[in-house]
Amino acid sequence: MVMPWIACQAQMLAGSAVPISYPGTIELDVDARDTRHRIMTVHETLPLPAVDGDFVLLFPKWIPGDHAPSGPIDRLAGLVLRVDAVRLDWQRDPADPFAFHVRLPPGARQLDVDLSFLAPIGDVRDGAVMTRDIIAVKWLYLLLYPAGYPVAGIRVHAQVRLPGDFRWTTSLTPDPGAAADRPTFAPVSLSTLSDSPLYAGAFVTQVDLDAVAGRVRLTLLADHPERATITNEQLAWHRALVREAVALFGYRPFPHYDFFVTLSAPFGINGLEHRESSEVFLDPDAFADWQSKWDSRYLVAHELVHAWNGKWRVPDGLDARDFNTDLRTDLLWVYEGQTQYWAKVLTARSGLWTAQQARDDLAVIAAHYSHYPAARWRALADSMHDPVVNARGSDEWRSWQRSEDYYDEGVLLWLDVDTLLRSHSHGKVTLDDAARAFFAGGADSAAMKPYGRSDVVDSLSRLDAFDWEEFFAERIDKIDRWDPLEGIRRGGYDLVFDDRPAPLCTAEYARRGLYCFSSSIGLTVAAEGTIESVDWEGPAFRAGLAPGMKLIAVDGQSFSPERLLASIIVASKSPRPIAITAQDLTQVEEFSLPYHDGPRYAHLVRNGQTPASLDAILRPRAPVRGGNGGDR
Numbered sequence: 001m002v003m004p005w006i007a008c009q010a011q012m013l014a015g016s017a018v019p020i021s022y023p024g025t026i027e028l029d030v031d032a033r034d035t036r037h038r039i040m041t042v043h044e045t046l047p048l049p050a051v052d053g054d055f056v057l058l059f060p061k062w063i064p065g066d067h068a069p070s071g072p073i074d075r076l077a078g079l080v081l082r083v084d085a086v087r088l089d090w091q092r093d094p095a096d097p098f099a100f101h102v103r104l105p106p107g108a109r110q111l112d113v114d115l116s117f118l119a120p121i122g123d124v125r126d127g128a129v130m131t132r133d134i135i136a137v138k139w140l141y142l143l144l145y146p147a148g149y150p151v152a153g154i155r156v157h158a159q160v161r162l163p164g165d166f167r168w169t170t171s172l173t174p175d176p177g178a179a180a181d182r183p184t185f186a187p188v189s190l191s192t193l194s195d196s197p198l199y200a201g202a203f204v205t206q207v208d209l210d211a212v213a214g215r216v217r218l219t220l221l222a223d224h225p226e227r228a229t230i231t232n233e234q235l236a237w238h239r240a241l242v243r244e245a246v247a248l249f250g251y252r253p254f255p256h257y258d259f260f261v262t263l264s265a266p267f268g269i270n271g272l273e274h275r276e277s278s279e280v281f282l283d284p285d286a287f288a289d290w291q292s293k294w295d296s297r298y299l300v301a302h303e304l305v306h307a308w309n310g311k312w313r314v315p316d317g318l319d320a321r322d323f324n325t326d327l328r329t330d331l332l333w334v335y336e337g338q339t340q341y342w343a344k345v346l347t348a349r350s351g352l353w354t355a356q357q358a359r360d361d362l363a364v365i366a367a368h369y370s371h372y373p374a375a376r377w378r379a380l381a382d383s384m385h386d387p388v389v390n391a392r393g394s395d396e397w398r399s400w401q402r403s404e405d406y407y408d409e410g411v412l413l414w415l416d417v418d419t420l421l422r423s424h425s426h427g428k429v430t431l432d433d434a435a436r437a438f439f440a441g442g443a444d445s446a447a448m449k450p451y452g453r454s455d456v457v458d459s460l461s462r463l464d465a466f467d468w469e470e471f472f473a474e475r476i477d478k479i480d481r482w483d484p485l486e487g488i489r490r491g492g493y494d495l496v497f498d499d500r501p502a503p504l505c506t507a508e509y510a511r512r513g514l515y516c517f518s519s520s521i522g523l524t525v526a527a528e529g530t531i532e533s534v535d536w537e538g539p540a541f542r543a544g545l546a547p548g549m550k551l552i553a554v555d556g557q558s559f560s561p562e563r564l565l566a567s568i569i570v571a572s573k574s575p576r577p578i579a580i581t582a583q584d585l586t587q588v589e590e591f592s593l594p595y596h597d598g599p600r601y602a603h604l605v606r607n608g609q610t611p612a613s614l615d616a617i618l619r620p621r622a623p624v625r626g627g628n629g630g631d632r
């Protein structure tokens with residue numbers, strides 16, 4: 001969609017397929033030193049085209065990688081516009097709060113913009129931009145840009161002021177000779193700038209992940225110095241990750257690449273992809289407590305894979321010319337789904353996970369989708385709308401709602417494709433071959449190549465004459481027509497449930513303090529008793545329990561997770577139901593849970609004697625030269 005006034009400002013673009021450049025270079029000066037108030041102050045200077053009257057500035061609305069209109073416009077404050085030191089009135093567009101109108105005086109040559117960005121403050125558990133020790137300069141949060149021009153045609157010269165004792169890093173090219181605490185950068189297009197965040201911190205460790213110094217760097221930023229350390233073994237596994245990714249795709253789609261990894265609770269656990277860098281937010285102890293904090297480690301691989309899948313090859317509809325045109329998200333099963341598949345595979349191939357950990361992760365995903373009432377009313381295709389429909393909001397009834405299933409159901413979907421390719425060709429053709437062909441040709445990191453669904457189908461058909469169109473239609477577009485465990489079985493494994501605790505549940509507990517009873521009584525619960533999730537139509541659901549209720553007692557004794565587990569074991573040998581006392585907002589109630597199948601946790605076990613293609617998929621393929629993690 002294009003707003004009428006954008007079309008008006010961009011009338012010079014009409015009928016032209018050639019991108020029009022914005023005249024001159026925008027100067028952007030960010031002061032990020034105020035870590036106490038968590039406020040960044042911005043001065044921006046825009047040279048003006050020969051426009052009389054109404055001029056429209058935009059605050060970025062669709063943040064690339066979020067797949068949603070998530071631009072944090074609520075955090076924009078202190079907006080002042082001036083021409084020749086004279087302050088101008090501005091009005092927000094009546095139909096679009098991300099657009100600002102200003103009437104320029106005749107002959108105006110330059111517009112000065114002042115604004116501040118109010119970073120999240122207080123007890124933030126996710127989405128921090130600034131703490132006392134870490135600063136993330138996300139340029140898209142810190143500017144207004146002129147409407148009507150493709151962002152690839154707007155040039156910006158950026159500089160940032162940082163606390164004097166902070167170390168900073170970015171994939172932008174710094175101007176030589178600038179002060180260490182006030183770096184300036186060679187002018188780049190707004191699309192490149194938006195894709196090139198800067199991270200700065202008080203406790204920073206930076207290591208090389210490639211044999212060529214500076215080509216691929218890993219930067220750890222933490223709130224405490226002891227958390228920002230990496231062992232030789234951890235370093236070797238991360239180097240192997242880069243080697244395995246390059247072995248998979250056959251080349252690097254960037255001249256250099258930076259991982260910015262925060263180890264800080266306010267930043268949460270998540271990631272954001274860019275072409276020459278990625279932001280990866282991990283548990284504060286992800287490196288310090290390597291053994292138990294393993295479950296989110298695949299995020300490093302996920303964001304790296306996006307350099308090929310998402311940043312070089314871009315789905316039709318996600319290749320917008322600016323940040324305020326509505327995006328289309330119907331190919332996220334490739335953009336995110338195949339990325340998630342490769343993330344898990346590469347995490348295993350590199351040694352960051354053992355093959356057993358990769359299978360434990362897969363078992364929990366498989367268990368989730370093996371009984372999935374949401375698939376009865378909502379096709380996977382419809383969950384591509386979740387970044388907008390739900391925006392990572394409520395998912396208390398996830399097994400009835402769906403929640404961005406293109407990620408994890410995407411893993412099962414692409415495992416299905418991979419094992420099918422291998423089975424049809426007796427192991428000669430794999431999804432590695434398909435990926436290498438589909439994502440080829442992106443050595444120029446300024447370029448991107450859009451694709452549609454038919455391109456994905458055609459690329460597979462070239463390797464394997466099979467009805468891939470129908471294959472994807474069954475799994476993506478139709479309701480409840482797919483057995484999501486097909487790929488696991490074809491890969492040589494079965495999903496089983498037994499009373500051995502699932503390692504991913506243990507990791508989940510270590511990270512979030514959650515106890516996992518989803519495959520038995522159908523709920524997860526925090527140590528102090530609050531129910532986090534209840535499986536739709538599971539035993540706890542049928543007994544009347546709901547997320548948010550607090551368990552007080554089990555079989556007449558005060559609640560503890562151990563007490564609940566003991567009662568589940570007792571009930572497996574007795575006809576008596578489990579008696580639960582739980583508190584809702586206003587009342588305490590008794591619940592009777594007639595569950596007698598004992599503790600159940602998901603595992604994958606081998607289902608035959610023939611070689612398992614899942615084992616082959618997870619096996620490393622990149623040669624190790626000299627055993628030191630080096631690479632040419």
Ligand SMILES: [Zn+2]
Pocket residue numbers: 273302306335336339
């Ligand atoms: Zn992603």
